[in-house]
Amino acid sequence: MTSPLLPEGTGITRVVCEQLAPQVGELAHNMELALDAVRRALADRADIVVLPELTTSGYVFADADEARRTAITAADAFFTDLSDLLAGTRTVVVLGFCEDDGPALYNSAAVVDASGVRAVYRKTHLWDRETLFFTPGERMAPVVTTPHGRVGVLICYDLEFPEMPRRLATAGADLIVVPTNWPLEQRPADERPAEIIQAQAAARANGLYIACADRGGTERGQAWTQGTAVINQYGWLTATADGQSQRIVADLFLRLSREKTLSPHNDLLGDRRPDLYSQESPQL
Amino acid sequence: MTSPLLPEGTGITRVVCEQLAPQVGELAHNMELALDAVRRALADRADIVVLPELTTSGYVFADADEARRTAITAADAFFTDLSDLLAGTRTVVVLGFCEDDGPALYNSAAVVDASGVRAVYRKTHLWDRETLFFTPGERMAPVVTTPHGRVGVLICYDLEFPEMPRRLATAGADLIVVPTNWPLEQRPADERPAEIIQAQAAARANGLYIACADRGGTERGQAWTQGTAVINQYGWLTATADGQSQRIVADLFLRLSREKTLSPHNDLLGDRRPDLYSQESPQL
Numbered sequence: 088m089t090s091p092l093l094p095e096g097t098g099i100t101r102v103v104c105e106q107l108a109p110q111v112g113e114l115a116h117n118m119e120l121a122l123d124a125v126r127r128a129l130a131d132r133a134d135i136v137v138l139p140e141l142t143t144s145g146y147v148f149a150d151a152d153e154a155r156r157t158a159i160t161a162a163d164a165f166f167t168d169l170s171d172l173l174a175g176t177r178t179v180v181v182l183g184f185c186e187d188d189g190p191a192l193y194n195s196a197a198v199v200d201a202s203g204v205r206a207v208y209r210k211t212h213l214w215d216r217e218t219l220f221f222t223p224g225e226r227m228a229p230v231v232t233t234p235h236g237r238v239g240v241l242i243c244y245d246l247e248f249p250e251m252p253r254r255l256a257t258a259g260a261d262l263i264v265v266p267t268n269w270p271l272e273q274r275p276a277d278e279r280p281a282e283i284i285q286a287q288a289a290a291r292a293n294g295l296y297i298a299c300a301d302r303g304g305t306e307r308g309q310a311w312t313q314g315t316a317v318i319n320q321y322g323w324l325t326a327t328a329d330g331q332s333q334r335i336v337a338d339l340f341l342r343l344s345r346e347k348t349l350s351p352h353n354d355l356l357g358d359r360r361p362d363l364y365s366q367e368s369p370q371l
Numbered sequence: 372m373t374s375p376l377l378p379e380g381t382g383i384t385r386v387v388c389e390q391l392a393p394q395v396g397e398l399a400h401n402m403e404l405a406l407d408a409v410r411r412a413l414a415d416r417a418d419i420v421v422l423p424e425l426t427t428s429g430y431v432f433a434d435a436d437e438a439r440r441t442a443i444t445a446a447d448a449f450f451t452d453l454s455d456l457l458a459g460t461r462t463v464v465v466l467g468f469c470e471d472d473g474p475a476l477y478n479s480a481a482v483v484d485a486s487g488v489r490a491v492y493r494k495t496h497l498w499d500r501e502t503l504f505f506t507p508g509e510r511m512a513p514v515v516t517t518p519h520g521r522v523g524v525l526i527c528y529d530l531e532f533p534e535m536p537r538r539l540a541t542a543g544a545d546l547i548v549v550p551t552n553w554p555l556e557q558r559p560a561d562e563r564p565a566e567i568i569q570a571q572a573a574a575r576a577n578g579l580y581i582a583c584a585d586r587g588g589t590e591r592g593q594a595w596t597q598g599t600a601v602i603n604q605y606g607w608l609t610a611t612a613d614g615q616s617q618r619i620v621a622d623l624f625l626r627l628s629r630e631k632t633l634s635p636h637n638d639l640l641g642d643r644r645p646d647l648y649s650q651e652s653p654q655l
Contacts, residue, residue: 223644358528
């Protein structure tokens with residue numbers, strides 16, 4: 088992937104997503120993997136870096152004890168190391184980690200810049216065996232204002248609930264970043280992953296960009312979709328990981344997400360009918 | 372298209388969508404066009420027939436007067452003729468018409484069976500110049516119980532608001548039928564229409580079938596996407612219109628829409644977090 092130098096102030100935001108393959112339970116190894124990915128992204132002048140769900144811990148835990156042994160708080164030295172790496176840059180990194188909060192563990196994502204941890208989002212829709220290890224988050228996903236635009240955060244299965252990207256759109260998100268670990272599912276030949284189709288629809292329905300960083304490799308026999316993708320505000324794919332690369336670099340005009348006019352008579356968010364959506368459907 | 376005879380009680384529902392090309396303003400011609408399509412569908416033992424938005428009137432009105440001249444009420448003799456055609460069958464027909472309601476016109480869809488007009492839904496999200504002719508509907512889209520399953524109704528642009536299919540899903544719809552007139556939009560080479568991608572996502576997010584009947588032909592220079600499609604409860608395309616045929620026949624197991632279990636720990640609708648969706652996004 089070439090990385091031409093971009094002048095400041097072009098309005099272009101460079102998003103880098105890397106499909107890492109952490110090893111379950113190998114905290115130190117995975118932290119170094121994440122820091123290395125961020126170093127590569129910085130060398131490419133990334134503005135926003137997205138890494139997978141549970142990057143620091145791995146995903147396929149044998150049991151709750153194993154999950155707990157990989158848990159860290161947002162005050163962990165890892166985040167200081169990461170933030171130090173970003174010193175002097177305007178780069179923002181979003182990655183998943185197993186969060187320790189006393190008795191509870193959360194499947195969380197941190198938004199980190201040179202100033203430190205800007206936000207922690209705790210996944211609110213848990214998938215399958217995650218329910219055995221994690222407590223679901225109780226707060227709506229955040230929108231973080233960055234020098235590049237307003238960044239909403241979701242994790243994996245969250246994105247399959249259209250209410251979630253909608254809420255981030257009405258809160259002003261220009262880009263939704265999605266650390267994810269999509270388990271590989273069967274699909275018809277020549278079809279892209281269903282999760283990407285849902286991401287495309289979410290981007291178009293809300294007129295904003297979406298950047299998903301999926302897992303690479305396999306883990307304890309679990310294969311991943313490897314569906315890392317960046318999608319534009321019309322719902323079209325800008326870049327996807329493929330067999331050749333685990334890493335994508337996409338240059339986006341995030342300000343286009345602020346334009347919700349579809350026709351002289353239509354505004355994508357203004358055309359919503361919240362009064363109606365709270366009505367029951369007539370049953371006939 | 373072959374049409375093997377299906378035994379009663381197989382659990383199979385045959386859905387026929389036909390991409391008609393009505394002529395704007397030619398009410399009598401368009402009504403005959405619709406009745407002919409229903410005759411063809413009956414010959415194919417269709418259980419559910421879906422025809423386009425504004426089938427009886429056409430779409431690209433020059434002005435409000437022209438729209439008004441094509442307006443009919445749900446008591447119009449056309450619906451009696453249609454219902455008579457369905458006598459002795461369990462077939463259900465859904466099609467769009469320009470509805471006359473005193474001072475107001477609505478872009479409506481009727482659900483008709485041998486007993487008469489079962490339901491009228493007035494489009495609630497108006498596209499572009501429709502706002503010049505039509506009043507937006509004030510009632511949520513209905514779910515109509517039929518011998519084949521529970522049928523939800525949306526019209527065209529409605530489907531692009533994820534709240535709408537979601538509401539029909541929580542009201543128990545097994546199938547959403549969508550009379551539509553999708554204006555042709557540019558799209559990347561080798562991509563299917565964005566509207567179909569949104570329909571796929573809506574089907575998967577809600578675990579139900581969707582059948583869209585788009586327009587054929589062109590009208591006053593307006594080309595149509597011709598995106599007629601039936602989508603299964605996983606979000607995959609079962610049948611689409613193509614250059615060869617304006618008409619699709621799909622045999623569906625609608626009862627599969629009642630199965631929302633995704634994993635031992637997940638239920639597609641049960642996993643929603645309505646408490647959360649009414650929260651504001653934290654702004655950080």
